Amino acid sequence: MASTRHRCYFFLGIACVILFLALLSVTATVQASSARQDATPTATPSQPEGEPDPRLSLSDEYCLGCHGQPGQTYELQNGELLDLYVPAEDHNNSVHGEMGYACVQCHRTVGEYPHEAFTAVDLRDASLRLYQACRFCHQTQYDQAQDSVHSTAFANGIREAAICTDCHSAHAVRRLNDPNTKERLPDTGIWAAQTCAKCHSAIYEVYRESVHGSALIGEGNQDVPTCIDCHGVHNIEDPTTAQFRLSSPQLCAKCHTDPRVMTKYGLSTEVLNTYVADFHGTTVVLFEKETPDAETNKPVCYDCHGIHNIKHVDDPEKGLQVRENILARCQVCHPDATANFPDAWLSHYIPSPEKTPAVYYINLFYQFLIPTVLGGFAILVGLDFGRSTLNRFRERRQKRPASETHETAEQQPAPAEDNSTPNNEAGNE
Amino acid sequence: MSIPESLKSVENDQAAVLRVFHRFSLGQRWEHTIIIISTLALFLTGLPQKYRTATWSQHLLSTPERLNFIQQVHHIFAVLLTLEVAYHLFKGLYLLSRRRLSSAIFPDWQDISDAWQMLRYLLFLTKEKPRFRKYNFEQKITYWFLFFGIGIMVISGFIIWFPIAVTSFLPGGIIPAAKLAHSTEAIVAAIFVLIWHIYHVHLERLNLSIFTGWLNERDMREYHALEYERLTGENAESQSTGGSQ
Numbered sequence: 001m002a003s004t005r006h007r008c009y010f011f012l013g014i015a016c017v018i019l020f021l022a023l024l025s026v027t028a029t030v031q032a033s034s035a036r037q038d039a040t041p042t043a044t045p046s047q048p049e050g051e052p053d054p055r056l057s058l059s060d061e062y063c064l065g066c067h068g069q070p071g072q073t074y075e076l077q078n079g080e081l082l083d084l085y086v087p088a089e090d091h092n093n094s095v096h097g098e099m100g101y102a103c104v105q106c107h108r109t110v111g112e113y114p115h116e117a118f119t120a121v122d123l124r125d126a127s128l129r130l131y132q133a134c135r136f137c138h139q140t141q142y143d144q145a146q147d148s149v150h151s152t153a154f155a156n157g158i159r160e161a162a163i164c165t166d167c168h169s170a171h172a173v174r175r176l177n178d179p180n181t182k183e184r185l186p187d188t189g190i191w192a193a194q195t196c197a198k199c200h201s202a203i204y205e206v207y208r209e210s211v212h213g214s215a216l217i218g219e220g221n222q223d224v225p226t227c228i229d230c231h232g233v234h235n236i237e238d239p240t241t242a243q244f245r246l247s248s249p250q251l252c253a254k255c256h257t258d259p260r261v262m263t264k265y266g267l268s269t270e271v272l273n274t275y276v277a278d279f280h281g282t283t284v285v286l287f288e289k290e291t292p293d294a295e296t297n298k299p300v301c302y303d304c305h306g307i308h309n310i311k312h313v314d315d316p317e318k319g320l321q322v323r324e325n326i327l328a329r330c331q332v333c334h335p336d337a338t339a340n341f342p343d344a345w346l347s348h349y350i351p352s353p354e355k356t357p358a359v360y361y362i363n364l365f366y367q368f369l370i371p372t373v374l375g376g377f378a379i380l381v382g383l384d385f386g387r388s389t390l391n392r393f394r395e396r397r398q399k400r401p402a403s404e405t406h407e408t409a410e411q412q413p414a415p416a417e418d419n420s421t422p423n424n425e426a427g428n429e
Numbered sequence: 430m431s432i433p434e435s436l437k438s439v440e441n442d443q444a445a446v447l448r449v450f451h452r453f454s455l456g457q458r459w460e461h462t463i464i465i466i467s468t469l470a471l472f473l474t475g476l477p478q479k480y481r482t483a484t485w486s487q488h489l490l491s492t493p494e495r496l497n498f499i500q501q502v503h504h505i506f507a508v509l510l511t512l513e514v515a516y517h518l519f520k521g522l523y524l525l526s527r528r529r530l531s532s533a534i535f536p537d538w539q540d541i542s543d544a545w546q547m548l549r550y551l552l553f554l555t556k557e558k559p560r561f562r563k564y565n566f567e568q569k570i571t572y573w574f575l576f577f578g579i580g581i582m583v584i585s586g587f588i589i590w591f592p593i594a595v596t597s598f599l600p601g602g603i604i605p606a607a608k609l610a611h612s613t614e615a616i617v618a619a620i621f622v623l624i625w626h627i628y629h630v631h632l633e634r635l636n637l638s639i640f641t642g643w644l645n646e647r648d649m650r651e652y653h654a655l656e657y658e659r660l661t662g663e664n665a666e667s668q669s670t671g672g673s674q
Contacts, residue, residue: 278605279608282481282482283481283496286481286487286490286491286496287491287492287493289487290487290488290490290491290492291491291492291493294492294493295493296493334593336593336597337593337596338593338596338597340596340597340599340600340601341592341593341596341601342601343596343600343601343602343604344592344596344601344602344603344604344605345601345605346605351605356602356605356606357602358602358603358605358606359602359605359606359609362606362609362610362613363609363613366609366610366613366614366617369617370613370617370620374617374620374621374624377570377621377624377625378624380548380551381624381625381628381629383551383552384551384628384633385628385632385633386551387550387551387553388633
């Protein structure tokens with residue numbers, strides 16, 4: 001009786017487990033299929049269980065049936081014409097097309113033709129509405145961009161301030177990083193500079209002539225910084241603030257203290273240390289740490305070396321190794337400076353007998369003076385203290401029997417041995 | 430000459446009449462006071478500037494306003510010290526021109542032999558402590574070490590205060606050299622005062638003659654026996670037993 005009931009429970013338990021596993025596998029397949037659906041929505045008709053939005057199951061071919069034809073436009077409220085033509089190869093060659101993303105994954109609400117109404121004041125307004133689609137997948141980058149100087153400019157009413165699609169384009173979105181290593185692709189640096197140049201062309205022209213820009217654009221050098229290396233990628237900081245200025249030496253130092261990069265070009269990695277050791281750098285670094293938003297007139301790297309127009313130090317026009325150039329640079333802040341003045345700055349050198357003999361030998365002098373002379377004085381004082389303490393101790397010992405018998409005032413010890421004893425018997429006369 | 434209460438009490442119940450000896454003029458005592466005040470202020474305002482990488486210093490100098498303020502204070506006391514140095518030098522030159530400059534503070538061979546004998550005494554090689562004149566060799570070391578130390582500080586200080594004017598006639602390399610000298614000499618002088626001067630005037634014995642102007646007879650006999658004998662015509666040692674009581 002009892003055994004039958006037990007068996008009954010056992011089978012019931014088995015049935016429960018099987019049922020549970022079955023349920024689990026069903027949900028798993030549903031999830032997997034919907035994921036596959038996301039990745040390649042054109043591949044299969046929608047699964048009956050998921051019941052996805054029918055607007056998401058349209059194939060690219062369906063869209064391109066119309067939008068693949070040039071010459072189609074849509075009139076916006078102010079009369080501007082929105083070009084509706086999307087060349088198929090733009091998307092297919094883009095990083096999105098490469099990974100099999102479909103039109104409707106960005107254009108989620110469009111649906112079958114006839115589409116629901118799209119209203120925009122003008123072309124810019126249309127872009128501003130449409131680029132919100134980037135957030136479906138790239139919310140992190142979108143948020144970073146919200147902290148950028150571009151967003152600040154937009155908030156201040158500049159509608160042209162860059163949004164995602166201004167740099168990345170809407171459909172021909174370029175692959176910038178290696179998908180496996182996540183490292184930047186070789187062409188990304190040049191692409192970035194040219195992308196910024198779309199708006200900041202004057203700066204780009206200057207940069208292209210600089211030691212960094214000419215190496216990047218001319219030689220495809222991957223060691224030199226492109227725009228985004230200094231300014232950041234999505235969260236581009238306002239470079240005109242006091243904060244940016246005070247922290248800028250660290251920006252340069254990122255590469256210029258890296259021996260792996262600098263040794264290739266025979267550049268010193270001591271540039272930051274030597275800057276910090278001198279008047280200007282000490283103060284800048286101090287303020288950067290304590291009051292990062294402090295306004296200071298102390299020069300940072302780019303005040304002397306230039307910002308976008310940085311040149312080789314031996315460049316005849318701008319190079320700071322050329323005496324007239326550095327003097328001119330000093331005179332910007334020290335208008336009365338004369339030809340001798342630039343030597344007051346050690347030019348990032350560590351003091352050596354050849355470059356800066358005065359500093360070197362004064363340092364040597366004190367390295368000798370402090371231990372020998374001050375050390376000597378300290379030893380003399382130590383000896384003096386030892387001997388006088390010993391004397392006092394002896395005096396007390398000698399006095400003790402005397403004071404026991406006489407019990408008179410002679411409490412105070414007379415220092416020293418026989419000579420020069422100022423015994424304190426009230427100095428007569 | 431009046432005898433202060435403190436000294437009388439030292440000699441407690443004995444009817445003490447203690448001679449005191451004039452040592453420093455009012456002017457010299459004021460000079461010393463000004464040097465103490467100005468060097469202390471310069472040291473305190475200079476230290477955070479020297480150790481700018483230290484956390485405590487960075488809290489003090491955290492804003493451009495604070496840095497500016499502390500530099501202003503430093504400059505004000507620098508001017509005070511410079512005026513004192515100028516007064517000291519001009520007074521010396523004036524006295525020299527009148528042939529009234531005392532030679533007592535200038536080092537001579539006697540000081541070398543005094544120092545040598547003192548060293549032998551300290552090393553227990555002799556029981557004889559050297560007998561000193563108005564200024565013993567230790568005091569001369571104090572004076573001249575700080576004389577040149579303050580000289581270096583004043584000169585290097587003005588060089589880094591007015592770099593543009595200085596480099597109009599001197600090579601630029603003098604600026605970082607002066608900065609290094611200024612910064613290091615300050616520490617050397619501070620350590621020197623701390624271990625040498627403070628020991629000799631506070632620990633070895635409390636010698637306040639630079640503030641009061643006079644030195645008592647006991648110290649006079651022990652530490653300046655020759656000067657004592659010169660002034661009184663008495664034997665500094667014999668007094669210890671032969672004094673009338």
